[in-house]
Amino acid sequence: MTRTPPDPVHHLTRRETLAAGGSLATLALAGCTSLTGGETPAAVSLAGGLQCDNCGMVVEKHPGPNGQVFFADESPEGHENPARFDALKQCLFPYTMEREQRGWTVEAVYVTDYSKVDYDVSGDGQPRRSYISSHVAPESFALAEDLYYVVESDIRGAMGQDFVPFSVESDAEAFVDEYGGRVVRYDDIGPALVGK
Template identity: 65%
Template sequence: MVVEKHPGPNGQLFYEGDSPEGHDNPARFDSLKQCFFPYKLEHEQMGWNLDAAYVTDYSSVDYDVSTQGGTTTISSHTAPESFARAKDVQYVVDSEVEGAMGPDFVPFSTQGDAQSFADEYGGEVVSYGDIGEGLLGR
């Protein structure tokens, strides 16, 4: 998987004392809803100690939203400066905008940016601590 070749938000997880299967930290993801958060929750249950988590910050980049074949997606950004700490951003969930693997969570460091995105594309704004199995299963 080449993360930057897929649309949507990206994430990185760094674990203290543990490494993702097959390579060194971080674990990299091209989807937050389908990959990043499920992996994070699974590894918490396994007792892994999360050192840091980063996600694309759409408040810090010039992003594009486009529709092709009836699917609306948001651009991918993988430069280091496009990331923010996952716990410090707000997420738009249940919007019409998809990422690499379908419906996704779209993160913003500015509450107003997140709300504007939700107003335009649907969904609701939630915080990092609100994301658990219930939201992942929607």
């Protein structure tokens, strides 16, 4: 009797594992409850030449964390939800805070989750001259309220020093060990921290 050798085992790369997990997470989040009590809208791709609703720069062409905000009864000028951003500290948070002061209701906020992506830090290694990569695929985003944010680090995004979000606290702490800063939660981010 002849035995057939088993099929070769395919070991997933970290990138394949992250992509699969991100896709599952995006599907799972699509059915979650939003900040307004309804169904949470799913994160979308920010590719395709989309401009930041705060500064006007093309999101995918610049380094750093990206974000998107869905509003309950309002939408950004000139297009449907979500509002999209190429930076968090200088764009997403100020824009969102201003809209909330006008009475807009935030339904969901998504930001880049650097625990879910293979990110790169590039530059000359000098403080304030190194940049973290940008990721615009839907699976690279996570709900902002669930993440840990590295603030006041030496790493820059599209508009300068930015907040770098992670879903895994130990990832955020390791980032601080390498690039400085400190870890805060979403609820800790207010006008005082944004204005620094």
